[in-house]
Amino acid sequence: MTLSLILLCILAALLELDTTYAFQLLLSRPIIAGPLFGWLTGDMAAGVQVGIFAELLFADVSPLGGIIPPSGVVASVISIILYAQGIDLYFGFFLGVIGAVLYSFFDALLRKTRFDWLIFLEKRIGRKPTDIKRIIAVALLLSFLMTFVFISVFAWGSSQLMFAVYPYISPKAHFAFRLAYLAVPWIGLAALIPAFRLKTR
Amino acid sequence: MTFWLRLNMFFRSFFLQAGWNYVKYQNLGFALVMMPFLRRLYQQDPDALPTVLNRYLEAFNTHPVMASFCFGAMARMEENIAQAKSVTEYKEQVAEWSGARRGLSITAASIGDRLFWGSLKPLTLLLAIFIWMLLGVKFFETPEQETVSWLYGFTAGAVAFFVYNTIALFVRWQGIKISYEANDSSCFGLTRFDWNRTIYNAKRIGIFFAVGLILFGVYRFFDGIRVDINFLARAVLVLFFVMISFITRRLRIPNVYLYIAAVITFNIVCFF
Numbered sequence: 001m002t003l004s005l006i007l008l009c010i011l012a013a014l015l016e017l018d019t020t021y022a023f024q025l026l027l028s029r030p031i032i033a034g035p036l037f038g039w040l041t042g043d044m045a046a047g048v049q050v051g052i053f054a055e056l057l058f059a060d061v062s063p064l065g066g067i068i069p070p071s072g073v074v075a076s077v078i079s080i081i082l083y084a085q086g087i088d089l090y091f092g093f094f095l096g097v098i099g100a101v102l103y104s105f106f107d108a109l110l111r112k113t114r115f116d117w118l119i120f121l122e123k124r125i126g127r128k129p130t131d132i133k134r135i136i137a138v139a140l141l142l143s144f145l146m147t148f149v150f151i152s153v154f155a156w157g158s159s160q161l162m163f164a165v166y167p168y169i170s171p172k173a174h175f176a177f178r179l180a181y182l183a184v185p186w187i188g189l190a191a192l193i194p195a196f197r198l199k200t201r
Numbered sequence: 202m203t204f205w206l207r208l209n210m211f212f213r214s215f216f217l218q219a220g221w222n223y224v225k226y227q228n229l230g231f232a233l234v235m236m237p238f239l240r241r242l243y244q245q246d247p248d249a250l251p252t253v254l255n256r257y258l259e260a261f262n263t264h265p266v267m268a269s270f271c272f273g274a275m276a277r278m279e280e281n282i283a284q285a286k287s288v289t290e291y292k293e294q295v296a297e298w299s300g301a302r303r304g305l306s307i308t309a310a311s312i313g314d315r316l317f318w319g320s321l322k323p324l325t326l327l328l329a330i331f332i333w334m335l336l337g338v339k340f341f342e343t344p345e346q347e348t349v350s351w352l353y354g355f356t357a358g359a360v361a362f363f364v365y366n367t368i369a370l371f372v373r374w375q376g377i378k379i380s381y382e383a384n385d386s387s388c389f390g391l392t393r394f395d396w397n398r399t400i401y402n403a404k405r406i407g408i409f410f411a412v413g414l415i416l417f418g419v420y421r422f423f424d425g426i427r428v429d430i431n432f433l434a435r436a437v438l439v440l441f442f443v444m445i446s447f448i449t450r451r452l453r454i455p456n457v458y459l460y461i462a463a464v465i466t467f468n469i470v471c472f473f
Contacts, residue, residue, distance in 0.1 A: 023215045024265045026322070026365055031329045032358040044354040045347040048333065049340040051358070055326055060456050062318035065262070066223060070457055094464055097457060115222040118229065122258055125232065126251045129240075132233050136219045139229070143219075176467035183442045183463055185341060187456050189415050190446035195323050196407035 005081055008040060009155060012077035013148035019071065020063065020107075021143050030054035030072035037080040046089055050079045053093060053181075056188025058100070060195065068107050070100035074151060081155045087162045088174070090181035095158040099151075106150055114139070202238070202276060202381050209237045210272055211374055217265050226262035231271075238276045242283050253279075256295070263306035264313025266369045269376025271305050274389035277381050305389055312396045320403035321368060325361035327410040332357035334417055341421065 015036075018028040026032070030051040038047015054075040061069035075096040082092030121135045213234045220229030235257050243250050263271055278298045285291035333340065336353045376390070383390035419439075442463070449459050 020221060021216075021219050024218070025215075025369075026362065029326075029358070029361070031326060032362060035354040035358055039351050039354060044349040044351055045338075045340075048338055048349055048354050052330060052333070052340050057456050057460055059323055059326060060450065062314065062322075064314050064318065097460060101457060111221060111223050114220070115224040118220055118222055118225075122229075125258065126255060129236065129250050129254050132229070132236060136216055136229060136233050139220045140216070172471040173468055176471040177464060179438070179467050180460060180463040182341070183438065184460055185418070186439050186442045187446045187459055187463075189411065189418065190443040191450050191456050192323055192327065193408065193411045193415075194447070194450050195319065196404045196411055 004040075005084070005155070006152065008037060008077060008081060009148055009152045011040075012037070012073050012151050013144050016071060016073045016147045016151075017140060017144055019073065020068075021140055028073045030058075030076045033073050034076040034080070037077055041080055041084040043080075043083065046083050047076075047080060050076050050083075050089070050093060050096070053184045053188070054079070054096070054100070056192070057097065057184055059188055060191045066108075066111075068104040068111075070097070071103045071107070072100065074103045074154075075100035077151060078155055078158060082159060082162060085159055085162075087159075087166065088177075090174075090177040091162060091169075093181055093184075094177060095162070099154045099158070102154070103147075103150055106146075110143070110146055202273075202378075206237055206241060207374075207377050210234050210276075210377055211269075213237070214265075214269060214272065214373060214377075217268055225258070225260040227265075227268070228258050228261045231261040231268075232257040234268075234272055235275065235279075239279065242279060256299070261302070261306060263310040264317065266317055266372050267309035267313035267376065268306075269373045270309050270380040270389060270391055271302065273377040273380030274305055274383070275302060276377075277384075277389075301385065301389070305391075308388065308391060312391070312400075315400050316396060316403070317365075317369065320400050320407060321365055324403055324407045324410065325365045327407065327414055328364065329357035329361040331410065331414055331417075332360055334414070334421065339421070341418065 012033070015028045015033050017023075018025060030053075032051070034049075034051020034054060035044060035047040038044045038050065041047075054072045058070050058072055058075070061067065063069055075093070077096075078099040079089065079092040079096035082095060083089050118135075118139075121131075121138075125132050125135065213236070216233055217227050217230035219233070221227060232254055236254075239250060239253055239257075243253060261271075275298065278294070278301060282291060282294040282298060285294050333353075336356065338349055338353060339347055379390035379393055383393070387393065446456065446459065449456070
């Protein structure tokens with residue numbers, strides 16, 4: 001991976017913090033992150049499309065309680081990184097979606113293990129309450145680093161995989177992936193209508 | 202509560218979920234937000250602070266935006282605890298604080314999930330897509346020959362960002378003040394707003410947008426296409442996915458698995 005793609009992974013890991021751990025201003029929404037990644041890699045149209053598709057595809061899962069939806073940032077950045085390296089967008093998006101689903105499992109694992117060291121740090125807060133700011137900063141830094149490592153490794157791995165198998169992919173498989181990719185907005189839009197059911201009254 | 206103290210709590214509230222874990226959820230963030238208030242309240246008795254803080258480090262989970270109602274209410278109740286004249290009164294106040302914290306966090310989470318995740322987020326998504334469509338951005342086809350200017354690319358996302366955050370930041374900021382000044386008879390200020398009507402209206406606008414967008418999308422998607430076998434195949438495909446999506450929604454199967462299933466199915470069909 002080139003330096004610019006590593007910088008893109010750093011930006012994605014920072015944006016991913018906005019999803020849960022800091023701010024929650026929804027800067028991490030794919031409709032914002034996708035165009036940003038697309039603009040940085042020189043193809044705004046691809047960024048907009050990936051942003052819309054990823055957000056529509058994941059719109060039916062909300063972060064209620066302990067549910068972790070697939071990460072829109074991870075899906076967008078993996079798709080755009082692969083596309084920037086010459087892989088067709090429909091393959092990039094598929095791998096991006098797989099990455100986003102895997103990241104949600106990875107994040108769940110992090111949240112489970114985080115308590116083990118937080119319980120130790122909580123005792124420290126009991127002795128010195130002012131340490132809480134430092135503990136929060138460490139928690140954020142660790143979340144950022146783990147996300148960065150995940151995105152970088154997955155982007156690198158999927159790039160290598162695609163470069164290895166790309167020459168052997170048949171036109172039929174291209175057609176099948178493209179067809180499924182173009183069905184994404186319809187799947188998403190159809191799922192949004194029930195989300196607006198007037199059941200509150 | 203002074204303006205600067207409220208501002209401090211407001212900024213810290215952005216880190217409420219920084220230490221999110223499956224055992225105590227947002228407890229660390231909750232303690233972080235309340236810290237400036239507690240330090241000011243117990244400045245004459247700094248030795249009491251660690252004991253007080255232990256209560257704030259118990260399990261706490263609510264919606265990150267609506268949590269502001271918990272911060273103000275808990276601050277008001279903490280003042281009552283600090284002013285307790287006897288051990289019995291102190292214990293009563295702590296029990297009341299604990300019950301209110303649990304009840305308020307559940308109520309706020311329920312409202313926040315329905316309003317922000319269930320209505321406002323999908324609504325702003327539809328708004329963004331609608332703006333992109335009006336700007337002529339064609340995203341129903343693969344973008345090999347498509348070019349989009351940076352202004353067009355960012356406009357829709359920026360509008361969605363500002364619409365969502367205008368409401369979210371207003372609730373975050375006002376929630377602290379309203380709940381601090383209110384009492385338990387008004388459910389700590391939660392009854393100040395008609396949440397059900399707001400959610401109902403947001404959903405009504407949402408359904409209007411969603412149906413309009415699908416019709417507009419269908420018109421744009423098929424605009425200029427000749428009615429031939431390809432057109433019919435695409436129309437059938439779109440209808441098929443819309444129907445399947447309704448079914449999977451009823452079965453609570455996430456869209457993402459439907460997409461992965463579509464990729465596998467198409468590959469198998471194309472292979473044979």
